[in-house]
Amino acid sequence: xxxxxxxxxxxxxxxxxxxxxxxxxxxxxxxxxxxxxxxxxxxxxxxxxxxxxxxxxxxxxxxxxxxxxxxxxxxxxxxxxxxxxxxxxxxxxxxxxxxxxxxxxxxxxxxxxxxxxxxxxxxxxxxxxxxxxxxxxxxxxxxxxxxxxxxxxxxxxxxxxxxxxxxxxxxxxxxxxxxxxxxxxxxxxxxxxxxxxxxxxxxxxxxx
Numbered sequence: 678x679x680x681x682x683x684x685x686x687x688x689x690x691x692x693x694x695x696x697x698x699x700x701x702x703x704x705x706x707x708x709x710x711x712x713x714x715x716x717x718x719x720x721x722x723x724x725x726x727x728x729x730x731x732x733x734x735x736x737x738x739x740x741x742x743x744x745x746x747x748x749x750x751x752x753x754x755x756x757x758x759x760x761x762x763x764x765x766x767x768x769x770x771x772x773x774x775x776x777x778x779x780x781x782x783x784x785x786x787x788x789x790x791x792x793x794x795x796x797x798x799x800x801x802x803x804x805x806x807x808x809x810x811x812x813x814x815x816x817x818x819x820x821x822x823x824x825x826x827x828x829x830x831x832x833x834x835x836x837x838x839x840x841x842x843x844x845x846x847x848x849x850x851x852x853x854x855x856x857x858x859x860x861x862x863x864x865x866x867x868x869x870x871x872x873x874x875x876x877x878x879x880x881x882x883x884x885x
Contacts, residue, residue, distance in 0.1 A: 687725055689715040694732045695792050702800040703733060737797040740790045744797075747782040750775075776873060780865040787851055788858055798848050812840035843872055 693714035697706045706729055712722040726732045787794045798804060816836035850864050 683725075686715075686717065686721070689717070690722060690725055690732065691736060694729070695736060695796065698733065698736070698796045698800050699792065703729070706733075733796070737793055740786060740793040740797055743786045743790075744783065747779055747786065750778065750782065776869045777866050780869055781862055784858060784862045784865055787861070794851065798851055804844065804848075808840050808844045811843055812837045815839045815843075839872075839875070 690711065694706070694711050696714055697711050701707075701710075708722055708729055709719050711729065711732065712719045715722065726735070812833075813836070816832060846868055847865070850861070850868060
């Protein structure tokens with residue numbers, strides 16, 4: 678019976694935290710408010726989770742893992758957000774051919790876990806880590822494709838700009854995307870293909 682009550686309490690905390698993160702974002706959320714929504718004391722809440730980051734991770738971790746698996750399938754298991762693995766020799770044509778499958782999987786994940794996906798993409802601190810991951814990946818693609826002598830620092834800045842705009846665009850698509858799954862898939866595919874097109878452009882002509 679005691680274990681049942683603990684499981685119910687933990688479930689109440691998670692549901693309250695989801696509401697809190699969606700309403701206020703990660704930075705605005707508080708343990709006190711989560712406890713209130715879960716109808717328990719703050720002290721009791723800390724018996725289950727050490728801080729709001731701990732709660733947040735428990736909510737978004739499974740969705741994050743699914744996105745990481747989708748990314749691995751895009752790159753034949755050569756890239757992983759979790760391990761910062763970059764065993765990749767970028768082939769833009771090959772990546773382009775796999776983008777549609779990645780977009781399909783990303784949208785399917787979204788429709789399976791809308792709340793968790795939105796917390797991850799829109800409010801979780803993990804979105805900063807995901808943006809940094811894409812910046813590192815794009816930097817690698819640029820360095821493997823083009824020789825930009827004396828512009829390593831500038832390449833880092835360019836990669837970060839690409840990654841932040843890529844991630845922000847995905848946020849907009851999933852926040853305001855069509856409720857029709859097939860339409861959202863088309864939007865995500867179109868958006869990702871546009872990025873591959875940009876990365877396939879010889880950027881050396883702009884800096885030499």
